[in-house]
Amino acid sequence: MNSLGNSMLLSLLLFTIGQPAMADSAGDIIMVQDPYVRAVPPGQPNSASFMSLHNPDEQGHVLIGASSPAAExxxxxxxxMEGGMMxxxxxxxxxxxGGDRVSLEPGGLHVMMIGLKQKLVPGEKVPLTLLFEDGSQLKVDAPVRKLQMRMKQGEHKGMMH
Ligand SMILES: [Cu+2]
Structure with missing residues (x-):
């Protein structure tokens, strides 16, 4: 094996040994409340999931990604808002x-699910894995939910002539 291969092997080994202990990892501490995935019509390639993340720890944690078997x-x-456009x-x-709650909700932060690999049927659950900066993970089952379109303001029936 050449020296490059050796050093790669060594860093892989160090990486494995250097994994943080899981006891106080973000994945053990962060609490996910009310996770759900937005139901989309058949043929729609993308969806999004939402949830509330509560960090009861004194120190802050950082969410750096997510994955789901339901999406590529x-x-x-x-x-x-950019130039009046969302x-x-x-x-x-x-x-x-630390000690705070962050909401992923429609119109704000969300986990975008790109390239859906399955139908999102309301009531069914979609596994979702959250990835944190400390290398830990948190698995949640997010039910699929149909979101009601909000009524636009001023859409009431005109009673005046
Ligand atoms: Cu998005």
Missing amino acids: VAELHTHT RMRKVEKVDLP
Whole structure:
């Protein structure tokens, strides 16, 4: 084996040994409340999942990604206003400050599920794995839920002539 191969093997070994103890990992500490995945019509390639993340720890933790067997790719996204338009963009991480709660909700932060590999049937559960900066993971089962479209303001029936 050449020296490059040796050093790669060594760093792999060090990486394995250097794994943080799981006892106080984010995956053990962070509490996920009310996770759900948005039901989408058949043929729709993407969906999103939402939840509330509570960090009861004194120190902050960081969500850096997610994965799900239901989608090719899962990305952390947020919504921003750009030139009067709501746009989604990918974020590299979501900070979870100690003692605080962060909501992933429609119109804000969400886990984007890109390239759906299965139908999202309301009532069924979709496994979702959250990945944290310390290398730990947290698995949740998120039920599929149909989101009601919000009534636009001013859409009431006109009674005046
Ligand atoms: Cu998105």
